[in-house]
Amino acid sequence: MALSQQKVKRAASSERAGVGGRIRRFAREVRAEVRKVVWPGRKEVIQYTLVVLATALIVAILMGAVDLLVTEALALVLGWGR
Helix, strand or coil, X not given: CHHHHHHHHXXXXXXXXXXXXXXXXXXXXXXXXXXXXCCCCHHHHHHHHHHHHHHHHHHHHXXXXXXXXXXXXXXXXXXXXX
């Protein structure tokens, strides 16, 4: 019970502190959350980068193929010159 009363007092005092107090509290909370992050190692970053690049390449090829097919189909249907 005493712990929760301390939290209430801290919250009330930070609200009274104005904008500067809220900014400091926000910065403190951000630092606490960033410390919890498990950052990937070099090997994982390289693997994920390669997966993203391969996926982007595959999607680009598929979109190019669909674009080519649609363009050719429209050329046939609308009689665009060739």
